[in-house]
Amino acid sequence: MASVHDSLEWHTPPAARPVVETRPPAEVALHHAGFCHDPDAAVAGLHPAPGSRILVVDAYGGADTALALLTTAPSAVRVAALVDQPGVEALLALKSAAVACLDRLDALRLLGLLRASRTERIEAYLAVREALTLPVRSFWDARRSCVAGGLYSTSAEAEMGRLLRNLLWNNLPNDAYRAILYGSRDDRLAIFDERIAGSAFWRSALRLCAVRGSVARPGDRAVDAFTADDPVAALRRMVDVGLWANPLWARAFCNDVGVLATLPAYLRPEGYAAVQRHLDRLWPEVDGIEDALDAQPEAQYDKVDLGNLPDHLDAPELVRLLHRVGDRVCVGGAVAFTSFRSVALAMPAPRGFEYDLEREGCCAALDRAPVRGRRRVLRRV
Numbered sequence: 001m002a003s004v005h006d007s008l009e010w011h012t013p014p015a016a017r018p019v020v021e022t023r024p025p026a027e028v029a030l031h032h033a034g035f036c037h038d039p040d041a042a043v044a045g046l047h048p049a050p051g052s053r054i055l056v057v058d059a060y061g062g063a064d065t066a067l068a069l070l071t072t073a074p075s076a077v078r079v080a081a082l083v084d085q086p087g088v089e090a091l092l093a094l095k096s097a098a099v100a101c102l103d104r105l106d107a108l109r110l111l112g113l114l115r116a117s118r119t120e121r122i123e124a125y126l127a128v129r130e131a132l133t134l135p136v137r138s139f140w141d142a143r144r145s146c147v148a149g150g151l152y153s154t155s156a157e158a159e160m161g162r163l164l165r166n167l168l169w170n171n172l173p174n175d176a177y178r179a180i181l182y183g184s185r186d187d188r189l190a191i192f193d194e195r196i197a198g199s200a201f202w203r204s205a206l207r208l209c210a211v212r213g214s215v216a217r218p219g220d221r222a223v224d225a226f227t228a229d230d231p232v233a234a235l236r237r238m239v240d241v242g243l244w245a246n247p248l249w250a251r252a253f254c255n256d257v258g259v260l261a262t263l264p265a266y267l268r269p270e271g272y273a274a275v276q277r278h279l280d281r282l283w284p285e286v287d288g289i290e291d292a293l294d295a296q297p298e299a300q301y302d303k304v305d306l307g308n309l310p311d312h313l314d315a316p317e318l319v320r321l322l323h324r325v326g327d328r329v330c331v332g333g334a335v336a337f338t339s340f341r342s343v344a345l346a347m348p349a350p351r352g353f354e355y356d357l358e359r360e361g362c363c364a365a366l367d368r369a370p371v372r373g374r375r376r377v378l379r380r381v
Helices: 025-036 039-046 064-069 086-101 104-111 118-129 134-141 144-149 155-171 174-182 185-195 200-209 231-241 247-257 269-277 289-295 315-324
Strands: 052-058 077-083 282-285 303-308 329-331 334-338 343-346 353-356 377-380
Touching (some): 039 064, 052 064, 064 077, 077 086, 086 104, 086 134, 086 269, 086 282, 104 118, 118 134, 118 144, 134 144, 155 174, 185 231, 200 231
Parallel strands (some): 052 077, 052 303, 077 282, 303 329
Antiparallel strands (some): 329 334, 334 343, 353 377
8 A cells, every 4th residue: 555645745836845954864864763663763863872871761662762772882872761651661671571581583472573372472471471570570460361462463453553544644634633643532532523423434444444353552451443343433432542542553653643662573683682682781760751850860861762752741841851851852753952942843754744944733742832942843734
């Protein structure tokens, strides 16, 4: 299926387009990393120097970028993965134990990134169980069914998710699409009832995205996936919970909401071996983000990567956080260069987007942000 960007064209006359200055290669790499959620590209863009210390703030994803950093100049880098929820701490611990105790293919099977039977996954979990701390072991012991089913979606399910994303993107107005993803529960359901419920088109189109079974984010109650019997009702349940809160669709919407919770499945054997050798250079800090930054000044870290921010941060809190964490921050689909006097935001520019130097519009959390200084923001047209 062709990318949705392939079907979009520029709507701004050439003369009206502002001139965009040439960006350094590292900045371009970070733009790509933010848009595609590519941990390898994020590492290249962060360009760790010898002896550098890098903080990866990760509220949902289990520190993919932190793990990827261990494959590049690991002897020169110390990485702190600052997670914000007990389930994410347990997820990072399980990933680390799987890497340390299992070969690459077995680890990917345990995490649900390769096909395996429930028995095979439980056997793999039992092989790493003793390497987990008591709290983490108790967490996963209480969720063995989640482990047995595979924590993350298969490639076939991810493809179904991409179909859903393209369907919503192409057939909803931009404000409605953003509301479905970023809005409050009431706003999301209002858009659904107005635009989708009762529509024969949507009932027919959603059958193309049918996936049987159920999925759950670690620690959360199960969320029904789409069924061929009533796809519209299934989508309404997903909108009620929040489309980004379910790893079945996380890959499909990661460009829009910055959530992708998988150890990179494409990691080459030599890269996997590097992570195994240098796991001692990765250490989690599980305090709240604000408390951790208070306790450890941002000057301690040469680079800070905000790959997945907690959704409880409102716009002023996010701006304060960006001001505090240092010189370069990767925020989901955006790259933020921050100082104590201004915040400049940039996003990658696929076809169908244009630069807008005046209007705020990067994402919902930043739309109302009281930021001074020049902003470089992309908006969909």
